[in-house]
Amino acid sequence: MGTALRNTYLNRNAGVNTGCPATFLRPRCQQPRFRWSVRVNASAAAGAALPTSPQLGRITSAVDVLRQLPQAAKNFADWWKIESPAKTQQSESPVKLGPVLAKLWSLCAPDVPLLLLASSFMVMASVCELSIPHFATKSIFAASEGSTAFHGYLSILTCMVTLYGVGAALRGFCFSILNNRMTRRLRTELFASLARRETAFFDGEDVGNLTSRLQTDCQAMTKVIATNANIAVRNLLQAVGGIIYLYVLSPPLCGITVAISAVLWAVTLVYGSFAKRMQKIFQDVLAESNSVAEETLSLSRVVRTFGTEGVETRRYTSWLDRLYQVGKRQAAGYALFVAAGHIACYASKVAALAVGCGMVLTGNLTAEQLTNFIMYVEFVTYASLNVCDEFTEICEAVGASERVVGMLGAPPAPQIAAGATLPTFRGQVTLRDVSFSYPSRPSNMALDGVSLTFPPGKLTALVGLSGSGKTTVCGLLQRLYDPTSGQMLLDDTLDLQQADAAWYRTQIGVVPQEPRLFSRSIAANIAYGMEHDSPSQEDIEEAARAANAHEFIMALPEGYNTLVTDKLLSGGQRQRLALARALVRKPKLLVLDEFSSALDAESEAQVHVALDRAMSARDRTVVVIAHRLSTVRHADCIVVMDKGKVYEMGSHHELLGQRGIYWQLVCRQQYGIDPANAAAATDTDSDTILAAAAAAVAASGGMVAVGALHGDARADSVHDNVTGSVADSLDAEFYASSNGNGSVSSRASSYVDLGSPGSTEEDVLHDDSSLLGAATDDAFAAGHGGSGGGADSGAHGGMLGSMGSMAGSMGTMGTMDEDNDEAGRPATAGAGAGRMSAVLAGIVVTAAATSQEQQAELQPGAQARQSGA
Numbered sequence: 001m002g003t004a005l006r007n008t009y010l011n012r013n014a015g016v017n018t019g020c021p022a023t024f025l026r027p028r029c030q031q032p033r034f035r036w037s038v039r040v041n042a043s044a045a046a047g048a049a050l051p052t053s054p055q056l057g058r059i060t061s062a063v064d065v066l067r068q069l070p071q072a073a074k075n076f077a078d079w080w081k082i083e084s085p086a087k088t089q090q091s092e093s094p095v096k097l098g099p100v101l102a103k104l105w106s107l108c109a110p111d112v113p114l115l116l117l118a119s120s121f122m123v124m125a126s127v128c129e130l131s132i133p134h135f136a137t138k139s140i141f142a143a144s145e146g147s148t149a150f151h152g153y154l155s156i157l158t159c160m161v162t163l164y165g166v167g168a169a170l171r172g173f174c175f176s177i178l179n180n181r182m183t184r185r186l187r188t189e190l191f192a193s194l195a196r197r198e199t200a201f202f203d204g205e206d207v208g209n210l211t212s213r214l215q216t217d218c219q220a221m222t223k224v225i226a227t228n229a230n231i232a233v234r235n236l237l238q239a240v241g242g243i244i245y246l247y248v249l250s251p252p253l254c255g256i257t258v259a260i261s262a263v264l265w266a267v268t269l270v271y272g273s274f275a276k277r278m279q280k281i282f283q284d285v286l287a288e289s290n291s292v293a294e295e296t297l298s299l300s301r302v303v304r305t306f307g308t309e310g311v312e313t314r315r316y317t318s319w320l321d322r323l324y325q326v327g328k329r330q331a332a333g334y335a336l337f338v339a340a341g342h343i344a345c346y347a348s349k350v351a352a353l354a355v356g357c358g359m360v361l362t363g364n365l366t367a368e369q370l371t372n373f374i375m376y377v378e379f380v381t382y383a384s385l386n387v388c389d390e391f392t393e394i395c396e397a398v399g400a401s402e403r404v405v406g407m408l409g410a411p412p413a414p415q416i417a418a419g420a421t422l423p424t425f426r427g428q429v430t431l432r433d434v435s436f437s438y439p440s441r442p443s444n445m446a447l448d449g450v451s452l453t454f455p456p457g458k459l460t461a462l463v464g465l466s467g468s469g470k471t472t473v474c475g476l477l478q479r480l481y482d483p484t485s486g487q488m489l490l491d492d493t494l495d496l497q498q499a500d501a502a503w504y505r506t507q508i509g510v511v512p513q514e515p516r517l518f519s520r521s522i523a524a525n526i527a528y529g530m531e532h533d534s535p536s537q538e539d540i541e542e543a544a545r546a547a548n549a550h551e552f553i554m555a556l557p558e559g560y561n562t563l564v565t566d567k568l569l570s571g572g573q574r575q576r577l578a579l580a581r582a583l584v585r586k587p588k589l590l591v592l593d594e595f596s597s598a599l600d601a602e603s604e605a606q607v608h609v610a611l612d613r614a615m616s617a618r619d620r621t622v623v624v625i626a627h628r629l630s631t632v633r634h635a636d637c638i639v640v641m642d643k644g645k646v647y648e649m650g651s652h653h654e655l656l657g658q659r660g661i662y663w664q665l666v667c668r669q670q671y672g673i674d675p676a677n678a679a680a681a682t683d684t685d686s687d688t689i690l691a692a693a694a695a696a697v698a699a700s701g702g703m704v705a706v707g708a709l710h711g712d713a714r715a716d717s718v719h720d721n722v723t724g725s726v727a728d729s730l731d732a733e734f735y736a737s738s739n740g741n742g743s744v745s746s747r748a749s750s751y752v753d754l755g756s757p758g759s760t761e762e763d764v765l766h767d768d769s770s771l772l773g774a775a776t777d778d779a780f781a782a783g784h785g786g787s788g789g790g791a792d793s794g795a796h797g798g799m800l801g802s803m804g805s806m807a808g809s810m811g812t813m814g815t816m817d818e819d820n821d822e823a824g825r826p827a828t829a830g831a832g833a834g835r836m837s838a839v840l841a842g843i844v845v846t847a848a849a850t851s852q853e854q855q856a857e858l859q860p861g862a863q864a865r866q867s868g869a
């Protein structure tokens with residue numbers, strides 16, 4: 001619901017809570033200042049002869065009431081004003097009576113024969129009913145005159161009553177059938193129209209709201225023809241017939257009756273427009289309350305977990321209160337209308353009686369004619385009242401129908417349109433300068449000038465922080481939305497917006513973030529959407545096996561025929577089923593949005609095997625979104641997104657080398673360390689990163705048992721001579737050599753090489769700060785303390801382990817804050833423990849950083865340089 005509208009609504013309601021008609025005139029006791037001024041003015045007017053106290057009270061009361069009248073009138077007028085909470089009422093143009101009736105007619109058109117049959121029964125019943133007062137009067141007067149014609153009239157009367165009964169019954173039956181058929185047709189049409197709406201429409205609509213349109217509004221709309229129009233036309237026929245009869249009896253009396261009926265009609269028109277508006281608001285509020293109920297009931301587990309039963313009940317009740325406010329106004333309006341109607345009805349009778357009696361007395365009318373007249377006046381006025389009543393109901397139904405008609409008239413989403421196809425689709429999708437903002441948040445650029453290619457047969461991974469636009473790219477690939485600007489090309493030739501939607505959907509398989517399954521059998525869920533090309537049971541099972549789902553499916557009571565219910569499957573099982581559903585289509589483009597988030601390590605590994613198998617033919621483009629970076633390490637290309645833009649692109653190792661967003665994500669997520677602390681790592685190996693982190697943490701006083709983590713593993717990779725030329729072998733972009741000996745990376749050098757010739761502390765600081773940011777100071781503190789240390793790193797794994805531990809322990813003894821001067825250097829010689837820890841940490845880092853196998857594996861460029869050297 002639009003906030004503004006909601007607020008308006010609430011404000012109004014707040015204003016009307018005390019605003020029942022009885023309270024429009026505020027009690028005088030609430031207006032002391034006013035009373036005082038009246039008293040003074042009255043006294044002045046009376047001069048010296050001041051009125052007595054009771055007189056003054058009466059005057060004050062009268063003036064009070066008069067003064068309050070305008071405000072009371074305004075309050076009364078305001079009380080009727082109430083706003084609809086409908087979210088989309090501003091976006092959808094209001095629908096008038098004409099389009100609604102036209103729509104109703106189109107719904108009714110296929111059933112015209114049934115409508116004609118029902119109408120003939122209606123006419124028959126009406127004529128018979130119309131004749132009943134006539135023959136009743138005739139019978140009475142024939143009997144009173146002792147005429148034998150009485151029997152004849154009575155027989156005719158009996159016949160008319162019987163025909164009326166039969167006609168009314170058949171009329172009711174036919175109209176009821178017509179109503180059911182129209183409701184079915186309307187609901188089908190509305191459902192189909194909703195199903196074809198663009199995805200953005202559903203972003204802004206509550207499901208409860210839509211189902212309310214399908215149920216209540218559709219019923220109210222079709223009732224117009226089958227019930228309201230039926231009753232209105234019937235009564236109209238009777239009213240017109242009655243008026244003609246009255247005219248024949250006495251034109252002056254007929255004139256009086258018609259005049260009073262005209263007043264009735266005028267009142268009805270006013271009330272009709274009010275009723276229409278109120279009913280629309282009522283339907284909107286009802287829809288809101290339904291959506292609250294549906295949301296709460298469908299999220300019952302969340303509600304229970306958070307213990308918000310009371311909160312949700314209050315939320316629902318607040319909507320019911322608003323419903324009550326609308327209902328109160330409807331009831332008050334109806335009461336006024338009925339009062340006016342009945343007064344008009346009886347007024348016409350009294351007037352007819354007064355004039356008619358005068359005419360009888362003057363001999364211008366017989367008693368029989370007057371009796372007949374009075375009976376028909378009643379007949380005509382009640383028929384008029386019924387017509388008016390039905391007219392107001394028709395107006396109400398029009399109010400309820402406006403949104404239905406508006407929804408029916410909405411054009412289908414362009415994303416489901418027919419279009420061009422490719423004879424063979426290789427699976428390549430290219431985004432060219434694509435920007436996109438969701439229609440519900442046009443100011444927020446979810447994608448901003450994205451250009452990238454998903455090459456055929458390759459696995460491309462999209463990574464990035466939450467909200468960076470990964471799912472949006474998936475949404476565009478699925479063509480749930482179209483780009484706001486830019487192009488998406490299939491195989492560099494066909495614009496996705498021109499592609500045939502049905503064809504494209506056969507080319508793409510999707511495993512969404514939160515797979516939703518239908519309440520059908522497992523097999524039907526896997527084969528979902530393939531009605532035109534139904535897969536065999538073997539195909540379904542093969543896909544299930546590939547998705548590692550076969551085993552758990554077979555363990556279900558009825559295997560593939562088990563009905564999927566809400567609580568049947570775990571999150572991981574749902575995802576594997578969704579993967580099977582995607583694989584069975586043998587898509588050219590497979591999009592996996594966080595597909596492994598609900599899988600345990602074992603299942604994930606198996607699904608990876610399945611995916612590898614599915615990709616082995618290299619005839620399928622796979623796009624994977626993953627928060628768990630471990631799942632995308634081996635992607636052919638990893639695209640790193642941030643704030644709707646592509647920031648980095650490359651393989652795992654290339655991206656780690658760039659020390660950019662991906663590097664930071666890996667540090668934080670895979671190793672749980674601050675990237676700044678890990679920046680000394682010289683390659684992509686986890687041990688190295690951990691070692692660097694351990695060193696930094698140890699140097700700043702943390703307790704990290706690095707050795708225990710990787711001591712033995714690193715034993716063989718430690719160089720005998722730490723002051724060797726390892727730095728030369730390092731990629732200059734990432735590892736700055738800090739001195740002539742170039743023993744280690746800049747980070748490592750900051751720990752161990754400050755004492756080496758040619759290096760200055762400023763050099764190191766510079767290197768550190770340019771590369772490492774916030775961690776520089778800590779590292780420098782440790783490094784400085786470690787000056788000259790670690791030259792002999794003929795350490796073995798066990799030693800490294802214990803040294804790492806020592807570093808951690810000893811690091812706690814000295815901190816930068818206590819021991820360093822303003823330049824970050826140790827201020828006192830007493831920082832020995834800190835220095836020692838830094839030395840040890842430095843050795844650990846250096847040892848790990850100099851693993852040549854790793855360099856060979858991970859830094860091809862650096863390796864080349866090393867061999868060159």
Ligand SMILES: Nc1ncnc2c1ncn2[C@@H]1O[C@H](COP(=O)(O)OP(=O)(O)OP(=O)(O)O)[C@@H](O)[C@H]1O
Nearest residue numbers: 203438440441446465466467468469470471472473
């Ligand atoms: N249906 C939507 N309507 C409006 N804005 C949306 C919608 N879906 C996403 N957004 C916005 O678009 C931006 C990108 O969201 P997106 O879901 O693509 O990010 P993401 O990288 O996939 O995040 P996550 O990893 O958390 O799933 C965010 O600012 C988000 O708030």
